[in-house]
Amino acid sequence: MGFWSDKSVAVAIGGGIAAYKTLELLRLLREEGARVVVIATEAALQFVTPLTLQALSGQPVRSNLFSPCEADGMDHIRLAQEVDWLVVAPATADILARMAGGHGDDLLTTVLLARRGPVLLAPAMNPAMWAHPATQRNVAQLQADGIALVGPEYGPVACGDHGQGRMAEAAHILEGGRRQLSPKPWQGRHVLITAGPTQEDLDPVRYLSNRSSGRMGWAVCQAALRAGAEVTLIHGPVALPVPRGANAIAVQSAQQMYDATMQVWENRAYHAPHLSAAILTAAVADFRPANRQMTKIKKGTAAAVIPPLTLVQNPDILATLAARANQMAQDGQSPPIVVGFAAETGTDADAAESVRVLAREKQARKGCDLLVVNNVLAPGCGFGSLTNQVTILHRSGHEETWPLLSKEEVGERLLDHLANLFV
Numbered sequence: 001m002g003f004w005s006d007k008s009v010a011v012a013i014g015g016g017i018a019a020y021k022t023l024e025l026l027r028l029l030r031e032e033g034a035r036v037v038v039i040a041t042e043a044a045l046q047f048v049t050p051l052t053l054q055a056l057s058g059q060p061v062r063s064n065l066f067s068p069c070e071a072d073g074m075d076h077i078r079l080a081q082e083v084d085w086l087v088v089a090p091a092t093a094d095i096l097a098r099m100a101g102g103h104g105d106d107l108l109t110t111v112l113l114a115r116r117g118p119v120l121l122a123p124a125m126n127p128a129m130w131a132h133p134a135t136q137r138n139v140a141q142l143q144a145d146g147i148a149l150v151g152p153e154y155g156p157v158a159c160g161d162h163g164q165g166r167m168a169e170a171a172h173i174l175e176g177g178r179r180q181l182s183p184k185p186w187q188g189r190h191v192l193i194t195a196g197p198t199q200e201d202l203d204p205v206r207y208l209s210n211r212s213s214g215r216m217g218w219a220v221c222q223a224a225l226r227a228g229a230e231v232t233l234i235h236g237p238v239a240l241p242v243p244r245g246a247n248a249i250a251v252q253s254a255q256q257m258y259d260a261t262m263q264v265w266e267n268r269a270y271h272a273p274h275l276s277a278a279i280l281t282a283a284v285a286d287f288r289p290a291n292r293q294m295t296k297i298k299k300g301t302a303a304a305v306i307p308p309l310t311l312v313q314n315p316d317i318l319a320t321l322a323a324r325a326n327q328m329a330q331d332g333q334s335p336p337i338v339v340g341f342a343a344e345t346g347t348d349a350d351a352a353e354s355v356r357v358l359a360r361e362k363q364a365r366k367g368c369d370l371l372v373v374n375n376v377l378a379p380g381c382g383f384g385s386l387t388n389q390v391t392i393l394h395r396s397g398h399e400e401t402w403p404l405l406s407k408e409e410v411g412e413r414l415l416d417h418l419a420n421l422f423v
């Protein structure tokens with residue numbers, strides 16, 4: 001069952017051109033299985049029609065405070081109290097002002113006044129309106145009242161201006177809601193995540209690398225952010241946008257990933273909150289060319305000699321962190337939990353068992369607390385796939401094999417699993 005499938009959501013729409021983007025939010029919410037009710041201001045209905053909103057939400061649109069269909073006239077109180085999540089998109093300058101002033105002069109503001117649960121505002125307006133002291137004063141007041149905002153973003157706006165004022169994209173608003181509603185077992189904890197491949201330069205135009213897409217690390221990062229953690233994400237070259245809220249450090253080579261990781265680890269005591277876990281999902285290149293050429297290696301004449309490729313070993317980040325954590329434990333300190341990932345290849349009849357044996361040996365060699373293992377040749381488990389089937393090996397000998405799940409679900413489960421080790 002997906003996160004939104006048992007949730008009810010009220011989507012409140014203000015009168016701004018960004019209302020067209022809210023249609024995508026409605027579509028995503030319905031696709032994810034949420035029950036959706038739309039509240040639109042009179043002005044919003046100048047931009048999007050009731051018919052469109054009804055078709056996308058599956059319910060008649062509410063816009064009138066004094067709706068004759070509600071016998072007791074208490075519709076707004078019920079709406080405000082019944083839904084799991086209330087999102088205002090777009091939240092116009094006028095809506096922000098009326099909310100900050102505690103107005104209740106239409107259905108939307110009345111619902112907001114009666115609301116006790118989570119509310120997320122997605123402001124959208126002309127950059128000059130957003131920057132206006134009155135708007136900024138209202139935003140500060142709303143934040144002081146405990147109201148969360150997503151956006152507005154920088155970029156071109158509908159009137160042709162450029163600046164901060166664009167409404168956040170629908171997927172970001174949805175993710176904002178998910179973070180608001182998710183339990184927060186990692187609140188007050190810092191987690192270091194490595195992700196993606198590394199690239200080892202041969203010359204200025206060529207490199208050695210691997211097929212890692214970074215998706216597993218991204219899923220772990222997203223799960224950690226949803227669970228309330230502060231996240232430092234050290235990643236190699238990937239084609240994925242950095243999850244919002246992560247402190248991302250982009251690197252290219254294994255040595256750079258090692259250096260960045262050590263720096264975060266060394267500074268863990270000065271960083272608030274302190275590091276609670278290091279989850280190393282990166283597919284770090286084990287070797288790099290011994291001599292990086294400063295100019296392009298040329299094929300030369302027909303009688304060219306094929307240049308030999310001499311490799312040297314890269315530092316092992318996981319083994320280094322695990323050794324440091326183990327030393328801390330011996331010194332009586334409580335170290336961060338160190339988690340490795342192992343992508344193995346098992347093809348024989350008893351692939352699961354041969355992968356498990358390889359992984360146990362790897363865990364002993366690396367000395368980490370937990371190793372998350374998968375067989376990349378198993379169906380649904382390859383590089384770049386959206387799903388994964390993993391076995392969790394604890395140093396204690398405890399093992400768990402999880403079913404084939406989306407990488408997102410594997411990330412969520414792993415963070416829950418680790419959170420239970422803290423209690």
Ligand code: CTP
Nearest residue numbers: 280281282284286315316317318340341342343
């Ligand atoms: N790892 C690391 N630094 C390296 C190599 C690997 O931190 N130089 C980490 C990976 O991020 C992963 C774990 O070690 O969490 C296992 O990676 P893997 O490539 O399977 O381990 P190797 O020691 O390289 O073993 P193999 O010989 O199977 O490649």
